[in-house]
Amino acid sequence: MNVGARPDNRSAEEAPQLPGLRTWRAVYGLVLASFLLWLGLLVALTQAGA
Amino acid sequence: MIPLDYAVLLAALLGIAAYGTWRARGPRDLSAYLKGDRKLGWAAIGLSVMATQASAITFLSTPGQGYESGLGFVQIYFGLPLALIVVAAVFLPLYRQLKVYTAYEFLGRRFDPKTRLLGAGLFLLQRGLGAGITIYAPAIVLSTVLGWRLDLTIVLSGVLVIVYTVLGGSEAVSVTQKYQMAVIFGGMAAAFAVVLRKLPAGVTLADAFAVAGGARKLGAVDFSFDLHRPYTLWSGLLGGFFLSLSYFGADQSQVQRYLFGASLRESRLGLMFNAVAKIPMQFFILLLGVLVFVFYQFCPSPVFFNRAAWNAQLAGETGGSLRALAADYGAAQSRERARLQDWLDARHAGDAAAAAAARGRAQAALAEREAVRQQAKAALRAADPRTSANDADYVFITFVLDQLPHGVIGLLVAAFLAAAMSSKAAELNALGSTTTVDVYRHLVRREADDAHYVKASKWFTVLWGLVALAFALSIHLAQNLIQAVNILGSIFYGVVLGIFLVAFFLRRVGGTAVFWAAIAAQLGVCALFAGSTISYLWYNLIGCAACVGLSLLLQAGLDRRAGAAPRPPP
Numbered sequence: 001m002n003v004g005a006r007p008d009n010r011s012a013e014e015a016p017q018l019p020g021l022r023t024w025r026a027v028y029g030l031v032l033a034s035f036l037l038w039l040g041l042l043v044a045l046t047q048a049g050a
Numbered sequence: 051m052i053p054l055d056y057a058v059l060l061a062a063l064l065g066i067a068a069y070g071t072w073r074a075r076g077p078r079d080l081s082a083y084l085k086g087d088r089k090l091g092w093a094a095i096g097l098s099v100m101a102t103q104a105s106a107i108t109f110l111s112t113p114g115q116g117y118e119s120g121l122g123f124v125q126i127y128f129g130l131p132l133a134l135i136v137v138a139a140v141f142l143p144l145y146r147q148l149k150v151y152t153a154y155e156f157l158g159r160r161f162d163p164k165t166r167l168l169g170a171g172l173f174l175l176q177r178g179l180g181a182g183i184t185i186y187a188p189a190i191v192l193s194t195v196l197g198w199r200l201d202l203t204i205v206l207s208g209v210l211v212i213v214y215t216v217l218g219g220s221e222a223v224s225v226t227q228k229y230q231m232a233v234i235f236g237g238m239a240a241a242f243a244v245v246l247r248k249l250p251a252g253v254t255l256a257d258a259f260a261v262a263g264g265a266r267k268l269g270a271v272d273f274s275f276d277l278h279r280p281y282t283l284w285s286g287l288l289g290g291f292f293l294s295l296s297y298f299g300a301d302q303s304q305v306q307r308y309l310f311g312a313s314l315r316e317s318r319l320g321l322m323f324n325a326v327a328k329i330p331m332q333f334f335i336l337l338l339g340v341l342v343f344v345f346y347q348f349c350p351s352p353v354f355f356n357r358a359a360w361n362a363q364l365a366g367e368t369g370g371s372l373r374a375l376a377a378d379y380g381a382a383q384s385r386e387r388a389r390l391q392d393w394l395d396a397r398h399a400g401d402a403a404a405a406a407a408a409r410g411r412a413q414a415a416l417a418e419r420e421a422v423r424q425q426a427k428a429a430l431r432a433a434d435p436r437t438s439a440n441d442a443d444y445v446f447i448t449f450v451l452d453q454l455p456h457g458v459i460g461l462l463v464a465a466f467l468a469a470a471m472s473s474k475a476a477e478l479n480a481l482g483s484t485t486t487v488d489v490y491r492h493l494v495r496r497e498a499d500d501a502h503y504v505k506a507s508k509w510f511t512v513l514w515g516l517v518a519l520a521f522a523l524s525i526h527l528a529q530n531l532i533q534a535v536n537i538l539g540s541i542f543y544g545v546v547l548g549i550f551l552v553a554f555f556l557r558r559v560g561g562t563a564v565f566w567a568a569i570a571a572q573l574g575v576c577a578l579f580a581g582s583t584i585s586y587l588w589y590n591l592i593g594c595a596a597c598v599g600l601s602l603l604l605q606a607g608l609d610r611r612a613g614a615a616p617r618p619p620p
Binding site (some may be wrong): 028032039045 | 322
């Protein structure tokens with residue numbers, strides 16, 4: 001087996017099966033969006049406390 | 051603590067350990083013992099990953115960080131969500147596809163046996179030392195504050211973890227972690243509620259945030275590019291990314307947590323749960339420390355939170371000057387309290403100009419009080435140079451013991467010990483697995499039945515538990531405990547991650563090149579640690595970049611020396 005190769009991510013068990021999120025790319029996008037939201041909140045808190 | 055607290059403490063700790071052992075009872079093959087039969091859902095995996103990372107230090111020491119330095123420590127986690135996405139998208143599918151027991155087994159298949167051993171060796175060295183700190187850190191604080199014997203605290207909590215980890219294997223670790231996290235969250239939520247309720251009458255949550263802001267405790271994001279500052283947005287994003295990628299992708303104590311999910315989906319969702327929840331969780335723990343700081347602006351606080359160390363010097367030659375400093379501190383506290391009340395009164399009256407002036411006077415009073423505290427620390431250190439001037443780790447436990455109702459105190463102490471045990475169990479489980487799979491089965495006994503390897507794994511787990519106990523009984527740490535753990539990890543993680551990144555993405559590089567590049571990079575990071583003052587978070591980036599860069603250079607040299615065409619992909 002070529003262990004350096006990327007695995008096949010298309011099998012049925014790999015779908016996230018979350019409402020409104022059909023692909024893992026959408027899940028990762030949501031995770032990044034939640035991080036950016038928190039970052040924004042923390043920046044706002046920093047500026048409010050300055 | 052009164053008998054009720056001890057009853058809550060023992061019921062929580064022993065009950066969870068006994069239940070975990072009972073759930074994982076019965077004979078199992080090596081796969082079931084090390085991977086837990088692959089039947090866990092995403093919530094259990096997510097909590098297990100979280101519990102492994104969040105040790106007692108997280109809950110004892112992080113509020114102290116918030117008290118001393120504000121929210122800035124949260125930046126260390128900024129790289130974590132992106133790192134977990136990379137682990138879920140790239141590392142995890144490959145590990146599952148290859149059906150490996152350990153992350154280092156993958157290195158053996160991709161490169162060669164010596165690189166596998168190097169990866170496993172770096173993990174065993176780093177995690178073996180880390181396991182000692184994991185058990186020492188809560189023990190030193192709890193034994194000092196509660197008057198328990200340090201050696202007994204270390205040995206008893208350590209032996210309990212060794213017993214259920216050895217008996218139940220990976221499944222017992224995961225089952226116990228779920229309930230340990232419930233105790234931890236319950237305890238921290240109770241502490242949060244109490245600190246809010248204990249704010250003086252008339253002081254609103256908005257006032258508390260204003261006071262914290264006036265004391266510069268709300269600075270969560272630092273945009274400066276100063277390499278010597280420990281926590282900035284950039285060190286958090288870059289250094290934190292590499293630290294998290296290495297920890298979650300290449301540290302067996304974490305890999306073993308998500309490898310045995312019921313499916314790839316469950317494991318991925320467990321990781322994504324952490325990617326979303328980790329920053330808010332750390333923020334609230336730091337905020338708890340900030341609110342404890344605000345609470346102590348209105349209520350008397352000790353001049354030095356490690357009361358045992360302070361009281362020990364009161365009887366000595368410097369006792370008189372220490373008492374005088376404590377009296378000065380009390381007077382400075384009273385003045386500051388009056389200035390703060392003036393400021394809050396002006397705020398409530400809506401007089402912006404008066405509020406701004408009063409804020410300045412309150413800040414000056416706070417600085418004056420802090421100066422007395424620093425003098426007291428210096429005097430304590432002069433009286434006994436072995437005493438650590440850092441009392442941040444004692445802030446939260448002091449608040450818990452002085453302010454929380456009985457029963458809840460027992461719950462909080464149980465939460466600290468449960469956190470210590472959950473991360474310690476995962477570490478021992480991973481150390482035992484790695485020693486069995488990557489060293490014993492690979493080098494010593496290649497052909498044996500599963501029963502033999504399960505037995506060997508149990509003995510290696512016991513052995514590592516004893517090593518960790520011996521290390522915990524012999525160390526003395528002066529600095530902030532959560533920082534010590536992160537520094538230790540950062541020294542090794544960058545290089546280990548470099549090896550894995552080469553394995554995943556640079557298919558032309560072979561085992562010999564990456565092996566020597568990793569050794570050179572590790573020596574370089576050790577030299578950096580010994581001789582430079584840059585923030586430790588950068589070690590992760592530097593170690594990783596050095597390992598990858600040197601691997602490419604060495605491979606190019608090897609190709610040229612061989613006079614052959616570039617090495618084909620394996």
